[in-house]
Amino acid sequence: xxxxxxxxxxxxxxxxxxxxxxxxxxxxxxxxxxxxxxxxxxxxxxxxxxxxxxxxxxxxxxxxxxxxxxxxxxxxxxxxxxxxxxxxxxxxxxxxxxxxxxxxxxxxxxxxx
Numbered sequence: 367x368x369x370x371x372x373x374x375x376x377x378x379x380x381x382x383x384x385x386x387x388x389x390x391x392x393x394x395x396x397x398x399x400x401x402x403x404x405x406x407x408x409x410x411x412x413x414x415x416x417x418x419x420x421x422x423x424x425x426x427x428x429x430x431x432x433x434x435x436x437x438x439x440x441x442x443x444x445x446x447x448x449x450x451x452x453x454x455x456x457x458x459x460x461x462x463x464x465x466x467x468x469x470x471x472x473x474x475x476x477x478x479x
Contacts, residue, residue: 370439371437371438371439371447372437374439374440375437375438375439375447376409376410376437376438376439376440377435377436377437377449378407378408378409378435378436378437378438378446379407379433379434379435379436380405380406380407380433380434380435380436380446380448381405381406381407381431381432381433381434382403382404382405382428382429382430382431382432382433382434383404383405383406383416383430384403384404384430385401385402385403385404385427385428385429385430386401386402386404386418387399387400387401387402388400388401388402400427401427402418402419403418403419403427403428403430404416404417404418405417405418405419405428405434405436405446405448407436407438407446409438409440409443410440413443415438415443415444415446417444417445417446419447419448420447428448434448434449435448435449436448436449437449
């Protein structure tokens with residue numbers, strides 16, 4: 367998705383119109399709550415689109431009223447992304463680091479077997 371957004375995505379200014387509280391169970395079966403921003407923007411046809419970013423949780427919040435840069439695909443504007451480092455690049459970097467750790471452990475196990 368991010369590759370398609372980088373190639374074919376259209377930029378749009380967005381506005382955080384609300385933050386909704388979302389709860390989930392953590393490892394110790396206690397409910398944790400965090401804020402998920404609701405962002406609105408207008409697509410190339412002038413239609414109002416409202417969405418919440420896929421990346422949310424601690425450190426990913428955006429205050430209500432803040433303007434944010436958006437990227438969206440013309441055929442799927444509801445799958446937009448906030449065009450900011452922590453929302454677009456941090457998740458793949460974390461996945462890459464985890465993959466490298468598993469690869470290193472696998473190689474070490476294979477060499478010592």
